[in-house]
Amino acid sequence: MGEKTPDHLPDRRMKQDCSGYHERISETSASAEAGRMLRSQEPMKKESTVSVEQGDITALDCECIVNAANKSLLGGGGVDGAIHRAAGPELLKECRTLGGCETGKAKITRGYHLPAEWVIHTVGPIYSGKEKDAELLADCYRNSLELAKGYSIHRIAFPAISTGVYGYPLKEAAAVALSAVRNWLDDNRDYFMEVIFCCFNQQAYDIYQSGIAESRTRKGV
Ligand code: ADP
Numbered sequence: 001m002g003e004k005t006p007d008h009l010p011d012r013r014m015k016q017d018c019s020g021y022h023e024r025i026s027e028t029s030a031s032a033e034a035g036r037m038l039r040s041q042e043p044m045k046k047e048s049t050v051s052v053e054q055g056d057i058t059a060l061d062c063e064c065i066v067n068a069a070n071k072s073l074l075g076g077g078g079v080d081g082a083i084h085r086a087a088g089p090e091l092l093k094e095c096r097t098l099g100g101c102e103t104g105k106a107k108i109t110r111g112y113h114l115p116a117e118w119v120i121h122t123v124g125p126i127y128s129g130k131e132k133d134a135e136l137l138a139d140c141y142r143n144s145l146e147l148a149k150g151y152s153i154h155r156i157a158f159p160a161i162s163t164g165v166y167g168y169p170l171k172e173a174a175a176v177a178l179s180a181v182r183n184w185l186d187d188n189r190d191y192f193m194e195v196i197f198c199c200f201n202q203q204a205y206d207i208y209q210s211g212i213a214e215s216r217t218r219k220g221v
Pocket of ligand 1: 055056057058068069077078079080082124159160161162163164165166167168198199200201204
C-alpha cells in the first residue's frame, strides 16, 4: 500500500461527471428532500447512481476502477493486462505482496500511472453453467463495493467481469452485476456511491443499458 491512508484522502467524488444513463437509487423525491433540508438545516444527501459508459476502463478518470483479475493477481490478458500495462510495473510489484485472491473476493492497490487513484482486483468465476457461478460473480461486485466503502471511495467503475476469457454469457453476467450492485446500494443507502459499468464494446453497452431500463420499468420509475 502507498504512503497515504484513507483518512488523508481528498474528496474526489466530483472529479468527472458521468455521461450516459443514470439510475437514481434513492426513492426519496427531490422536493421532499429539499423540504426536509430546509426544516433541519442539514446538508442534502446525494443519491447514489448507476450508469453505463462505453470505452477502455484504463482511460477512465474515475476514483477507482475494478480489475477482472485472476487468482494470482500477477496480471494476465484482457482487461487485466490492459490495466497492468497502463498502471506500470509498480502495480505488479504491489500485487506481488498481496498473496493472490480467491474467486469472488477483492483486494485493493494504488493505480500508479492510471488516471484512477485505486484499483480493486477481483476474481470472477470461470463460467461452468452451475448456480454457483452467479453467486460468485455477485460476490465480486459486493466485495468490491464493500472494500471501496472501507477506503471512502465514492466513484467506482466495473468492467464486465468474467465475460471475456472466463466465458460468462454477457446478458446473464449483466443481470447478475446489475442486481448485485442495486442490492448493495439498497443496503447502503447512507453511503453515496457512483457506480459505472464500463463496457468495452457496443454489444455490452446495449445489454447493460437495456438491463437498467428493464429494472426501471419494474420499479415504475
Ligand atoms: P475475464 O477473465 O474475467 O473474463 P477478460 O479481461 O477476459 O476477463 O474480460 C472481461 C471483460 O472485460 C470482457 O467483456 C472484455 O470485453 C472487457 N475488456 C477487455 N479489455 C477492456 C478494457 N480495456 N476496458 C474495459 N473492458 C475491457
